Amino acid sequence: MQQHNRIKSHVTFVLTLLTALAAVLIAGFAWFASAKVDDIAMERQKDFVKHGLDEQVRAVARELESVTTWDDAVLFAPTGPREWVTYNLGIWMHQYFGHDRTYVFNPQDELAYVVRDGKDIPVPTFLNDAEPVSALRETVRGVLRKQMTQDNAAQPEIAEIFETKIVDIDGHPAVVSARPIVPNSDKVSLVPGQEYITVAVKFLDSAVVGEIARYARLNKLRYASTAPASLATIPILSTAGQTLGYLVWEPIRPGMMLIEQIAPAGLAGVVVAMGVVIFLGRGLHKTSVDLSESRLALMRHRDELEETVKLRTMEIERQREELDRLLAQERHVNALQRQFVAMASHEFRTPLAIIDAAAQRLSRAKAGSKPGYVAEKSAQIRSAVLRMVDLMESILSAGRLETGKAEIKLERFSLVDLIESCCGRQSEIRNSHVFHRDLIKLPQTILADRAAVEQVITNLLSNAAKYAPQAPDIRITAWTQDQMAFVSIADEGIGMDAEDLPKLFQPYYRARSASGIAGTGIGLNIVKQIIDLHGGSVSVESILGKGTTFTVALPTDGPLANLVKQAA
Numbered sequence: 001m002q003q004h005n006r007i008k009s010h011v012t013f014v015l016t017l018l019t020a021l022a023a024v025l026i027a028g029f030a031w032f033a034s035a036k037v038d039d040i041a042m043e044r045q046k047d048f049v050k051h052g053l054d055e056q057v058r059a060v061a062r063e064l065e066s067v068t069t070w071d072d073a074v075l076f077a078p079t080g081p082r083e084w085v086t087y088n089l090g091i092w093m094h095q096y097f098g099h100d101r102t103y104v105f106n107p108q109d110e111l112a113y114v115v116r117d118g119k120d121i122p123v124p125t126f127l128n129d130a131e132p133v134s135a136l137r138e139t140v141r142g143v144l145r146k147q148m149t150q151d152n153a154a155q156p157e158i159a160e161i162f163e164t165k166i167v168d169i170d171g172h173p174a175v176v177s178a179r180p181i182v183p184n185s186d187k188v189s190l191v192p193g194q195e196y197i198t199v200a201v202k203f204l205d206s207a208v209v210g211e212i213a214r215y216a217r218l219n220k221l222r223y224a225s226t227a228p229a230s231l232a233t234i235p236i237l238s239t240a241g242q243t244l245g246y247l248v249w250e251p252i253r254p255g256m257m258l259i260e261q262i263a264p265a266g267l268a269g270v271v272v273a274m275g276v277v278i279f280l281g282r283g284l285h286k287t288s289v290d291l292s293e294s295r296l297a298l299m300r301h302r303d304e305l306e307e308t309v310k311l312r313t314m315e316i317e318r319q320r321e322e323l324d325r326l327l328a329q330e331r332h333v334n335a336l337q338r339q340f341v342a343m344a345s346h347e348f349r350t351p352l353a354i355i356d357a358a359a360q361r362l363s364r365a366k367a368g369s370k371p372g373y374v375a376e377k378s379a380q381i382r383s384a385v386l387r388m389v390d391l392m393e394s395i396l397s398a399g400r401l402e403t404g405k406a407e408i409k410l411e412r413f414s415l416v417d418l419i420e421s422c423c424g425r426q427s428e429i430r431n432s433h434v435f436h437r438d439l440i441k442l443p444q445t446i447l448a449d450r451a452a453v454e455q456v457i458t459n460l461l462s463n464a465a466k467y468a469p470q471a472p473d474i475r476i477t478a479w480t481q482d483q484m485a486f487v488s489i490a491d492e493g494i495g496m497d498a499e500d501l502p503k504l505f506q507p508y509y510r511a512r513s514a515s516g517i518a519g520t521g522i523g524l525n526i527v528k529q530i531i532d533l534h535g536g537s538v539s540v541e542s543i544l545g546k547g548t549t550f551t552v553a554l555p556t557d558g559p560l561a562n563l564v565k566q567a568a
Helices: 002-068 071-079 082-097 130-149 206-216 254-286 291-368 371-403 415-429 450-466 498-503 523-533 559-567
Strands: 101-105 111-116 163-169 172-180 197-203 222-224 232-237 243-249 411-413 434-438 446-448 473-481 484-490 537-543 547-555
Touching (some): 002 082, 002 163, 002 206, 002 243, 002 291, 071 082, 082 101, 082 111, 082 197, 101 130, 130 163, 130 172, 130 197, 172 243, 206 243, 254 291, 415 434, 415 450, 415 473, 450 473, 450 523, 450 547, 523 547
Parallel strands (some): 434 473
Antiparallel strands (some): 101 111, 101 197, 163 172, 172 197, 232 243, 473 484, 484 547, 537 547
16 A cells, blocks of 8 residues: 555656646746747837838938929029018928928028028027038038039039938937028029028927837837836937937837736646646556556656647747737738828829919919919919829729729720820920820720720820930830730830839839839839730830830720630
8 A cells, every 4th residue: 555655646746747847848938939029029119210210310301302492492592582481491391391490591601591490580590509500501512612613424413412410409319401402493593602501400309209109100109318227219329429319118028918918828727737637646546556557647648748738839839920920911011001101192292282382372473473474383283283183093093993893984986086185185294295106007996994094095104204304205106916906105214124124013113213203103003904904915115224115905896805816
């Protein structure tokens, strides 16, 4: 009996020890995995905050460019009226972009206009920012002087000259950006050395931090002069490398959150396992007579425990991989959404600003304006309205095509007349380009959706003109072959790299050579889907720096005829 009790006690002790060891191993592995996940999440949070801060800094220069590259600013800065200059260069920038201070210097580097917190300062003076503002103005002025004395071919375009720095102003970090006021067209000329320089100051205040927080999806992001040890921090560095403050937030730890969620279930599992061990220990006295049977039972229960540990470990690993996949997917979706919202908001802002500015000038001119002046401003308003209508139609078309709600309405119409109409409308909008047509080889009519085909031709003509600003000749060539109508639109513009061509028709994708040119990246995707619905095809050929050719093929007797031809 004593031997049987010793066997029972020994087996119970071994099983209890194995259970405790397995629980420790599981807990240790879970803790290690959660720590790794938290480290990855923390690095991603810091990357988002850094990128958001950098984007806010770069945005100041882009915002300043919207009013300094402007014919009217060049004309009115020297002569006034003062209300126009201070409103458009300072007050408007404060209202729309949150610029705190705007300084405008004349060609002699004297203060001509000052707008501070959205108010015109009649007697132009500095506050506590004279040194950084003057330093940036002198840097830009030095580049302008150097451009006057050296070969212009080796110098950057004057509209590309700017300087941006992060500095400390009275103990607060601020972004300071300087640009010369230059014309945006050949209608206005600017004598070298007579450039006005505009300097914008934007403090990294709570509004800017709020924008960074929305970008990084960190609701509790805030600015602090020191770095708290318990919070995640990103230093705000001046251009000279000095630490001006910190962006701090409560770190998001998904690993620890997961541990907190599964901890009750883990403790319950340990309790159940211990109960099973105790139950088995008490039951062993019935079978301890046969030592071999006791050993077999021990081995069986040991294998069960090892399998439980293995399955639990595999489950934790699967959950970690699923979490990583979901995080990566959410980041990709958020990036596409931010990119599209940024592009669409910029595309809407530009024509709205043109309409607002033209309408204000007409309102100020009133009855004394000349008919030519009214016609010019009306044309600007009409062009901007057409641009917004085209953009909204593209966005709506993209939505209908993506949800599968788009349907084509077939009718007989003259493709020649449609192309001529599109060219005429584009000539009104872009009078700097000439559209050469060779359409005699097209059939009299085709069977297709007129509105959809018109959207395709308009999009391709608009792109040809937009991406060939210095090449006015656009060539439209058409022919018929094997019951297919082909339309080729060729420009001599900036062209594209060969690596961009396979991705060109993907939604929101834009070629690398299109950097700096407004666009949403949905137009060519709409073209591709419309042509596919008609049973046609679209192809592109392009050489970087030499131009691009798009070729559209449509069945002359509708999509069904093309399907029958392919089946035959």
